[in-house]
Amino acid sequence: xxxxxxxxxxxxxxxxxxxxxxxxxxxxxxxxxxxxxxxxxxxxxxxxxxxxxxxxxxxxxxxxxxxxxxxxxxxxxxxxxxxxxxxxxxxxxxxxxxxxxxxxxxxxxxxxxxxxxxxxxxxxxxxxxxxxxxxxxxxxxxxxxxxxxxxxxxxxxxxxxxxxxxxxxxxxxxxxxxxxxxxxxxxxxxxxxxxxxxxxxxxxxxxxxxxxxxxxxxxxxxxxxxxxxxxxxxxxxxxxxxxxxxxxxxxxxxxxxxxxxxxxxxxxxxxxxxxxxxxxxxxxxxxxxxxxxxxxxxxxxxxxxxxxxxxxxxxxxxxxxxxxxxxxxxxxxxxxxxxxxxxxxxxxxxxxxxxxxxxxxxxxxxxxxxxxxxxxxxxxxxxxxxxxxxxxxxxxxxxxxxxxxxxxxxxxxxxxxxxxxxxxxxxxxxxxxxxxxxxxxxxxxxxxxxxxxxxxxxxxxxxxxxxxxxxxxxxxxxxxxxxxxxxxxxxxxxxxxxxxxxxxxxxxxxxxxxxxxxxxxxxxxxxxxxxxxxxxxxxxxxxxxxxxxxxxxxxxxxxxxxxxxxxxxxxxxxxxxxxxxxxxxxxxxxxxxxxxxxxxxxxxxxxxxxxxxxxxxxxxxxxxxxxxxxxxxxxxxxxxxxxxxxxxxxxxxxxxxxxxxxxxxxxxxxxxxxxxxxxxxxxxx
Numbered sequence: 240x241x242x243x244x245x246x247x248x249x250x251x252x253x254x255x256x257x258x259x260x261x262x263x264x265x266x267x268x269x270x271x272x273x274x275x276x277x278x279x280x281x282x283x284x285x286x287x288x289x290x291x292x293x294x295x296x297x298x299x300x301x302x303x304x305x306x307x308x309x310x311x312x313x314x315x316x317x318x319x320x321x322x323x324x325x326x327x328x329x330x331x332x333x334x335x336x337x338x339x340x341x342x343x344x345x346x347x348x349x350x351x352x353x354x355x356x357x358x359x360x361x362x363x364x365x366x367x368x369x370x371x372x373x374x375x376x377x378x379x380x381x382x383x384x385x386x387x388x389x390x391x392x393x394x395x396x397x398x399x400x401x402x403x404x405x406x407x408x409x410x411x412x413x414x415x416x417x418x419x420x421x422x423x424x425x426x427x428x429x430x431x432x433x434x435x436x437x438x439x440x441x442x443x444x445x446x447x448x449x450x451x452x453x454x455x456x457x458x459x460x461x462x463x464x465x466x467x468x469x470x471x472x473x474x475x476x477x478x479x480x481x482x483x484x485x486x487x488x489x490x491x492x493x494x495x496x497x498x499x500x501x502x503x504x505x506x507x508x509x510x511x512x513x514x515x516x517x518x519x520x521x522x523x524x525x526x527x528x529x530x531x532x533x534x535x536x537x538x539x540x541x542x543x544x545x546x547x548x549x550x551x552x553x554x555x556x557x558x559x560x561x562x563x564x565x566x567x568x569x570x571x572x573x574x575x576x577x578x579x580x581x582x583x584x585x586x587x588x589x590x591x592x593x594x595x596x597x598x599x600x601x602x603x604x605x606x607x608x609x610x611x612x613x614x615x616x617x618x619x620x621x622x623x624x625x626x627x628x629x630x631x632x633x634x635x636x637x638x639x640x641x642x643x644x645x646x647x648x649x650x651x652x653x654x655x656x657x658x659x660x661x662x663x664x665x666x667x668x669x670x671x672x673x674x675x676x677x678x679x680x681x682x683x684x685x686x687x688x689x690x691x692x693x694x695x696x697x698x699x700x701x702x703x704x705x706x707x708x709x710x711x712x713x714x715x716x717x718x719x720x721x722x723x724x725x726x727x728x729x730x731x732x733x734x735x736x737x738x739x740x741x742x743x744x745x746x747x748x749x750x751x752x753x754x755x756x757x758x759x760x761x762x763x764x765x766x767x768x769x770x771x772x773x774x775x776x777x778x779x780x781x782x783x784x785x786x787x788x789x790x791x792x793x794x795x796x797x798x799x800x801x802x803x804x805x806x807x808x809x810x811x812x813x814x815x816x817x818x819x820x821x822x823x824x825x826x827x828x829x830x831x832x833x834x835x836x837x838x839x840x841x842x843x844x845x846x847x848x849x850x851x852x853x854x855x856x857x858x859x860x861x862x863x864x865x866x867x868x869x870x871x872x873x874x875x876x877x878x879x880x881x882x883x884x885x886x887x888x889x890x891x892x893x894x895x896x897x898x899x900x901x902x903x904x905x906x907x908x909x910x911x912x913x914x915x916x917x918x919x920x921x922x923x924x
Contacts, residue, residue: 249432250432250435250436252432253432253433253436253472254432254436257436257440257468257471257472260468260471261440261461261464261465261468264464264468265457265460265461265464268460268464269457269460269461270457281460281463281467282322282323282325282326282329282463283326284463284467285322285463285466285467285470286319286322286323286326288467288470288471288473288474289315289318289319289322289470290315290316290319291474292311292312292315292470292473292474292477293312293313293315293316293319308359308481310355310358310359310362311355311356311359314351314352314354314355314356314359315352315355317351318348318351318352318355321344321345321347321348321351322344322345322348324341324344325341325342325344325345325348326341328340328341328344329341337396338400338402339396339397339398339399339400339401339402340396341400342399342400342406342410343394343396343398343399343400345399346399346410346413346414349414349417349445350413350417352441353417353420353421353424353441354420356420356421356424356438356441357420357423357424357427360424360427360428361427399413411449414445414446414448414449415445415449417445418442418443418445418446418449419442421438421439421441421442421445422438422439422442423438424438424441425437425438425439425442426438431476431480433472433473433475433476433479434472434473434476436469436472437469437470437472437473437476438469440465440466440468440469440472441465441466441469443465444461444462444463444464444465444466444469445462447459447461447462447465448462506647507647510601513546513547513601514601516540517540517601517602517605520536520540521605521608523536524536524608524609524612525612527612527616528616529616530613530616530617533609533612533613533616534559534560537552537560537609538560538562541562542562543562544562544563544592547562547602548591548592548595548599548602549562549563549566549591549592549594549595550562550589550590550591550592550602551566551567551573551589551590552587552588552589552590553570553587553588553589553590554586554587555586555587556570558570559587570588573590576593577592577593577594578590578591578592578593579591579592579593579599579603581603581606581607583606583607583610584610584614585610585613585614585617587610589606591603647687651684651687654684655681655684655685658677658680658681658684659681661677662674662677662678662681707749707752707831707832708749708751709747709748709749710747710748710749710750711745711746711747712745712746712748712750712753713743713744713745714740714743714744714745714746714777714779714785715738715740715742715743715744715777716743717750717754718738718740718757718775718777719738721754721757721758722736722738722757722758722761722775724758724762725758725761725762725764725765725773726738728762728765728766729765729768729773732765732768732769733770734765734768734770734771734772734773735771735772735773736765736772736773737772737773737774737775738775738777739774739775739776739777740776740777740778741776741777741778741779744778744779744780746779746785747855748785748832748852749831749832752828752831752832753828753832755824755828756825756828756829756832756836756850757775757787757789757850759821759822759824759825760787760789760825760848760850761773761775761789762821763821763822763848764789764790764791764793764846764848765791767791767793767794767846768791768792768793768794768845769793769794770792771791771792771793771845772791772792773789773790773791773792774788774789774790774791775787775788775789775790776788776790780854781854781855782854783854784851784852784853784854784855785834785850785851785852786849786850786851786852787849787850788847788848788849788850789847789848790845790846790847790848791845791846791847792844792845793845793846794842794843795840795841795842795843795844795845795846796838796840796842796846797842798840801838801840804822804838805822805823805825805826805836806823825848829850829852832852833852833853834850834851834852834853835850835851836848836849836850836851837849837851865908866894866905866908866909867892867909868892868909868910868911869892869893869894869905869909869910869911869912870888870891870892870893870911870912870913871888871891871892871893871894871911871912871913871914871915872893872894872895872896872902872905872906872909872911872913872914872915873885873893873894873895873896873915873916874895874896874898874899874901874902874905874914874915874916875895875897875915875916876897876898878897881895881897884915894909894911902914902916
């Protein structure tokens with residue numbers, strides 16, 4: 240019942256509106272003296288609506304265009320041209336008035352309009368996807384229109400109108416046929432209220448034109464009002480169906496993907512916050528002087544399960560604490576299906592609620608760290624061995640970040656894949672607006688992936704998981720190879736991208752880290768430069784070392800922000816996306832390879848980033864004195880680690896060095912059987 244009522248309302252509202260339009264205009268115009276000028280205005284009013292419809296159909300979104308839409312658009316173009324010829328030859332203007340010819344054009348226009356609407360209605364649901372189909376949809380109405388133009392000049396002048404006698408019976412009969420065709424169009428479009436009403440209005444206008452006696456008859460005015468209102472109804476129907484509804488659909492798609500991206504961003508922010516809080520707690524645990532103090536910090540940190548995770552901790556079978564009253568008291572009640580079990584070496588066991596998903600990966604290594612911290616307090620004489628365990632804990636941390644990266648990348652890759660399918664129009668043709676919105680979504684997903692990769696790289700660098708390996712490279716060819724992508728992006732922005740190298744020097748450096756530093760700076764320069772150029776200049780020699788300059792004509796950096804831009808998660812006021820990790824990685828990697836980074840910048844003029852790496856030390860082998868032969872050589876900057884290793888190797892002859900340069904001298908002097916080092920040797924080759 241409600242459905243039927245809604246359908247009736249869907250017809251009554253537009254029917255009432257258009258009836259009111261007709262009634263109002265007829266009330267004010269029915270006594271109008273109908274001369275040549277008034278007729279011309281009436282006709283051009285209808286012609287304006289018809290031409291507007293033609294334009295609307297031409298610019299309609301491709302994925303909404305059907306064969307019927309194309310046919311109707313071309314038909315209305317020719318109908319408008321025929322109506323123009325009818326209007327200018329209508330009775331009343333000396334020199335151009337030719338009433339029989341004018342009525343011929345009128346009848347041909349109405350016939351073309353009626354037949355065109357019928358054909359369009361039968362083809363309205365057939366999308367114009369195939370080239371052959373689209374061509375036929377255009378050629379058929381064009382052929383018909385041209386044929387009618389030719390016919391208009393061939394028809395006898397008195398076939399529809401005879402001077403002194405008026406309209407012929409043939410005209411009246413044809414207009415009855417036209418009225419029937421318009422009513423048939425209305426029936427075919429009965430599921431579209433405004434299109435249905437447009438067909439009815441065209442039919443009623445033909446009936447009015449059949450019954451009028453002469454040009455002063457009010458019924459001719461009514462006929463023109465009905466005809467113009469029919470075009471108005473058809474125009475509003477087309478505007479809603481082919482423009483407003485596609486825009487609404489496109490906005491809905493954009494809202495859907497925005498919501499998904501917002502969800503990922505929210506998860507990332509929550510995860511980052513929890514990780515930072517855990518790091519702060521870990522720093523407090525390191526400073527603890529007793530097991531009880533560590534346990535107290537544990538209770539405090541995990542007090543609120545909504546902000547961490549539901550858990551219970553046991554020492555053998557005794558419950559130490561739990562952070563949810565609903566958790567069981569007995570250790571045996573914690574089933575593997577619901578709880579993740581972590582057994583500590585000190586006899587304690589932690590049960591973590593598996594419903595927390597990948598948040599488990601945060602806290603599993605955290606409890607391992609706590610276990611190690613307790614060992615540190617209980618076994619102070621084995622502090623060096625505890626450091627080895629801490630390295631293992633850091634490995635868990637990196638493994639978690641990799642797992643976290645995978646968890647976020649999987650949905651991002653799915654979204655990116657579907658976006659690529661949309662961009663190839665696999666689900667149908669798209670409008671230019673839809674493609675613009677789609678490209679913006681694709682770029683957003685790409686940026687999200689870059690942020691995740693930057694976070695992982697930064698964590699590795701800070702945890703010491705990045706090793707430095709020195710190699711010989713040809714500087715000029717190396718720069719040309721690693722800056723291909725930056726140069727490509729610069730060309731897309733119409734920027735000049737110049738790579739200059741003073742000569743063709745060979746340098747000794749870690750190619751991976753060195754390449755990441757240079758490509759990151761170059762990409763940043765392109766990103767913040769909208770016009771002008773980006774210039775990369777390189778120089779290297781044995782006296783001054785390596786110097787790389789990346790100069791741009793971009794937005795520049797305010798002086799008060801320069802110190803902060805190299806810190807993680809710090810962004811300037813005018814930053815363009817990202818989480819502020821890129822320049823932090825640049826500084827970290829530059830320091831790892833023994834160099835330093837500096838910047839000069841002026842707002843509105845551009846920035847110059849400079850990388851300087853000192854020359855490699857020279858070792859005169861001939862002056863190295865021969866010493867006692869060693870079994871082992873330890874090259875390690877940390878004295879505590881060296882002392883621990885010497886304890887392990889107490890039965891052997893051990894030589895030690897605190898730097899790479901001293902290590903090489905010691906190796907040449909003592910000729911050890913084995914060298915043990917975790918040092919990058921980034922300054923010596």
